[in-house]
Amino acid sequence: MFVEIGKTGANIDLELTGEWRALQIAQIDSALAAIELPAGSALRIGTQRLTALDLTGAWALREFVRRARGGGREVSFSGAPPDLLRLLDEMQASAEAAPAAAAAPPAVPEHSAVLWTIGRHAVRAVADLLDGLSFLGRTSATFLRSLTSLKRLRPIAVARHVYDTGLTAVPIVALIGFLISVIIAYMSAQQLRGLGADIYVVDLVAIGVLRELGVLLTSIIVAGRSGSAYAAELGSMKLNEEVDALTATGVDPFEVLVVPRLLGLTIALPLLTIIADLVGLAGGALLCRYLLDMPLTQFVGRVNYAISPSTFWVGLVKAPVFAMLIGLCGCYRGMLVRDSARELGRLVTVAVVQAIFFVILADALFAVLFMEMDI
Amino acid sequence: MYPLLQVQGLVNRFGSQLVHDGLDMQVVADEVFGIVGGSGAGKSVLLRTILGLQRPQAGVVRIDGSDITRLTAAQLRGVKARYGVSFQQGALYSALTVLQNVQLPMIEHLQLAPAERDELALVKIRLVGLPADAARKYPAQLSGGMVKRVALARALSLDPPLLFLDEPTSGLDPVSAAAFDELVLYLRQHLRLTIVMITHDLDTIFRTCNRVGVIVDRRMESDTLEGIVANPNPWIQAYFHGARARARQGAVHGA
Numbered sequence: 001m002f003v004e005i006g007k008t009g010a011n012i013d014l015e016l017t018g019e020w021r022a023l024q025i026a027q028i029d030s031a032l033a034a035i036e037l038p039a040g041s042a043l044r045i046g047t048q049r050l051t052a053l054d055l056t057g058a059w060a061l062r063e064f065v066r067r068a069r070g071g072g073r074e075v076s077f078s079g080a081p082p083d084l085l086r087l088l089d090e091m092q093a094s095a096e097a098a099p100a101a102a103a104a105p106p107a108v109p110e111h112s113a114v115l116w117t118i119g120r121h122a123v124r125a126v127a128d129l130l131d132g133l134s135f136l137g138r139t140s141a142t143f144l145r146s147l148t149s150l151k152r153l154r155p156i157a158v159a160r161h162v163y164d165t166g167l168t169a170v171p172i173v174a175l176i177g178f179l180i181s182v183i184i185a186y187m188s189a190q191q192l193r194g195l196g197a198d199i200y201v202v203d204l205v206a207i208g209v210l211r212e213l214g215v216l217l218t219s220i221i222v223a224g225r226s227g228s229a230y231a232a233e234l235g236s237m238k239l240n241e242e243v244d245a246l247t248a249t250g251v252d253p254f255e256v257l258v259v260p261r262l263l264g265l266t267i268a269l270p271l272l273t274i275i276a277d278l279v280g281l282a283g284g285a286l287l288c289r290y291l292l293d294m295p296l297t298q299f300v301g302r303v304n305y306a307i308s309p310s311t312f313w314v315g316l317v318k319a320p321v322f323a324m325l326i327g328l329c330g331c332y333r334g335m336l337v338r339d340s341a342r343e344l345g346r347l348v349t350v351a352v353v354q355a356i357f358f359v360i361l362a363d364a365l366f367a368v369l370f371m372e373m374d375i
Numbered sequence: 376m377y378p379l380l381q382v383q384g385l386v387n388r389f390g391s392q393l394v395h396d397g398l399d400m401q402v403v404a405d406e407v408f409g410i411v412g413g414s415g416a417g418k419s420v421l422l423r424t425i426l427g428l429q430r431p432q433a434g435v436v437r438i439d440g441s442d443i444t445r446l447t448a449a450q451l452r453g454v455k456a457r458y459g460v461s462f463q464q465g466a467l468y469s470a471l472t473v474l475q476n477v478q479l480p481m482i483e484h485l486q487l488a489p490a491e492r493d494e495l496a497l498v499k500i501r502l503v504g505l506p507a508d509a510a511r512k513y514p515a516q517l518s519g520g521m522v523k524r525v526a527l528a529r530a531l532s533l534d535p536p537l538l539f540l541d542e543p544t545s546g547l548d549p550v551s552a553a554a555f556d557e558l559v560l561y562l563r564q565h566l567r568l569t570i571v572m573i574t575h576d577l578d579t580i581f582r583t584c585n586r587v588g589v590i591v592d593r594r595m596e597s598d599t600l601e602g603i604v605a606n607p608n609p610w611i612q613a614y615f616h617g618a619r620a621r622a623r624q625g626a627v628h629g630a
Contacts, residue, residue, distance in 0.1 A: 022534040023456055026486035054534035055566060056485075059498055087565050091501045339515035340469030 020057030058084035161264025177276035181283035209280035234334025385434035412590030459530030
């Protein structure tokens with residue numbers, strides 16, 4: 001296949017046959033590699049029986065001829081050599097005539113590679129922090145400026161984002177709210193039953209859901225849903241030059257893209273938290289009824305006794321703060337996207353991870369703050 | 376004349392909207408076939424159907440003899456190695472360098488050592504007239520004309536006998552567009568390519584195409600360049616003899 005070998009004296013006659021196409025390149029390469037070339041022999045290559053030769057095939061032939069010539073052998077073609085060989089030669093010649101490409105950046109000496117990496121990351125982290133702060137500053141300034149008129153607050157866009165991040169999230173948030181109360185009720189019932197303190201299950205469910213878990217898990221769900229959506233939307237708009245188009249039209253992208261998203265989320269997340277709280281309490285009541293045989297009236301009475309007037313508000317007040325953190329992470333990372341689809345994926349991931357991290361960090365700070373305030 | 380691409384009785388419908396209704400088209404080996412049509416006439420749908428990206432409601436699409444509307448995914452893969460496509464916006468993989476973009480089809484379809492692949496990809500990059508230092512760049516760092524050339528190099532990666540170009544000169548300045556036309560002719564001559572191109576550029580049509588197919592009324596009128604210019608269909612007349620085309624008229628009748 002591909003090459004027939006004949007010998008006349010010290011001369012080797014190669015007759016190329018068949019289709020020398022890119023798709024057969026592996027077989028062609030192995031056929032050429034199998035040809036024995038004694039030193040001092042002369043090669044004659046015939047191409048009359050080739051049925052097809054494409055550029056990849058010609059390239060393989062040219063490499064073979066170059067190898068043979070490099071060993072001091074004489075190579076000739078019976079008949080004219082294929083045109084494509086000449087094309088390759090011409091291209092090679094013009095490439096060599098062109099000025100050499102700029103050298104690659106100097107490699108980092110190995111002994112300082114660790115230092116170099118640490119330094120690079122440090123510089124990048126500081127730059128990232130500064131960029132994030134300037135993003136926050138620009139967003140705040142834009143928000144304050146757009147407070148001057150209702151039109152510049154973009155009520156329609158805000159409503160759309162309340163719908164997208166709020167209303168469509170109600171089923172999953174309600175389900176999560178119910179499941180949290182299931183977890184707390186089962187865990188605590190198991191522990192407290194042995195002490196005969198069943199009634200405290202109600203305290204744990206009510207306080208746990210209202211103060212902490214309702215808002216925290218709702219925020220984490222929303223960070224996964226909407227934080228990623230914000231980053232992906234803005235990122236693909238950046239890639240598609242839509243953000244540049246807005247700027248060029250004299251429209252501030254922060255005013256029409258970033259602020260409405262932040263406002264929408266800040267409105268939606270507290271509402272979602274209330275739903276999670278309600279479903280959590282309802283789930284708690286249901287479980288106490290069937291798990292502990294506690295009548296509904298007793299559950300309601302115990303909840304009233306267990307919580308203070310501030311318990312619900314302590315949880316709810318955190319929601320707008322978490323919303324701002326999630327929205328800022330999503331929008332900031334989205335606006336950083338440039339050049340490639342891979343960058344988009346990376347920054348969406350960063351947005352979600354950071355949003356969840358900041359939500360939990362803020363929750364921890366709130367916990368300390370509320371303890372100091374004795375709430 | 377061997378028909379490398381044959382479309383017969385093609386019907387494409389989206390809901391109640393009929394895009395193609397019994398469209399016929401034939402491209403023989405070694406010609407440059409231009410597809411022309413108004414915006415929304417279904418040029419892109421036609422190309423997507425030919426490439427096997429969507430299945431038509433009815434009709435036959437034969438590439439090199441095999442009907443791609445009836446092939447299994449595995450058989451289609453073999454056909455796809457026999458044509459190259461350059462998309463309108465380039466569709467370069469933004470996360471890969473130019474060299475990696477050109478190599479990607481080779482990695483999928485050919486068994487080559489990495490060093491050989493690098494060499495071959497560089498040959499293709501040089502072939503489309505790009506400097507060797509472009510190989511290390513990412514698509515975002517390229518100009519519009521370079522993107523089109525890289526897309527062409529990637530389409531040529533497997534040395535296909537059939538090449539599809541979707542608006543190869545759109546978005547290029549007239550000088551770059553003319554240079555691209557010359558490149559297409561150069562490649563066709565040296566690599567014996569059959570080329571199917573969608574284009575709106577009258578200069579490109581007159582410079583490169585042997586035959587032209589115009590999509591009118593959901594069917595295709597195809598003819599030689601001289602024949603299509605003389606076609607009495609009002610849309611074709613408006614296309615080739617409208618205000619924009621008038622400047623070209625001397626060249627047509629001179630040809």
